[in-house]
Amino acid sequence: MLTKVIEQAKIDHFSKWFVRADKVVIVSHVSPDGDAIGSSLGLYHFLESQEKTVHVIVPNAFPDFLKWMPGSKDILLYDRYKDFADKLIAEADVICCLDFNTLKRIDAMEDAVAASPARKILIDHHLYPDDFCRITMSYPVISSTSELVFRLICRMGYFGDITKEGAECIYTGMMTDTGGFTYNSNNREIYFIIGELLSKGIDKDDIYRKVYNTYSESRLRLMGYVLSNMRVYSDCNAALITLTKEEQGKFDYVKGDSEGFVNIPLSIKNVCFSCFLREDTEKPIIKISLRSVGKFPCNELAAEFFNGGGHLNASGGEFFGTMEEAKAVFEQALAKYKPLLTANE
């Protein structure tokens, strides 16, 4: 049995909307990850099974390793089909906002979603959600939005209507937001849910291979290159990896190729904080990815030094400037946070 994480009043409120709604739009954050796509498609399959008119819209493209997911071909990319997407958003009865906590995270879609008269619900697990939805289901203790979607569907009384396809999407989001159940994954209810998803016929081992073992040769070579230039700050238990645009060019870089790189330095003994600086391919910025193990709050560092945020152990931000300047800011941040980084020695 599962704990009732979502308050009953919110389940009842949404159930009322659900009965009346026909046109539903699901939106998720820019540069969608496995949980953004997994939770969106998990909810999409459920709503389709209930004969709703459903569209998933995300600001921009998502990585190839998620394209096998059932329903992914129906996802609308806002940067390519803005006019059609704007119409769907404006005419929706209900907009479900998944896996983000502030409208800023949906980029160019922000204005259209804010202006839509649709009823809006937030289903998310990031800290400190903004107040932009009539129903806010925000539970940072839950490790993925996909898990929340599963919990919501069950609490509404529709476990029986979850299809194998829907279960595959939900499982994918739960798996990717916990690094294959290696972090934020000690809640035993996660494994109860996995059992329920397996009962729908999903092949979890196959899903793992489809997500994690389908990389290109050039991606693996890029990983080797990036790691060969890694800098380890032993005195701070930290590591830094970087990737410039010029280097991306040498390795036929395609978006998503550096996905997961930031986690690798954490496999070094004693390294509990990892930073990845990457020159963005689309915008003139340096994209920052931060990861930590244990109590080190990389979201605080992201907010203070890189105009960002996120979770305790996984956060990010953006930097306007050169790679050298970004590195210098990172080193300033290390100096400031050194006491915390070395607290457990």
Ligand code: 5GP
């Ligand atoms: P990633 O390193 O995978 O890009 O991002 C990890 C997490 O950091 C995301 O799930 C998100 O919560 C947070 N994050 C990433 N980039 C940003 C950003 O620019 N601003 C904020 N506020 N959070 C970010």
Ligand code: MN
């Ligand atoms: Mn998530």
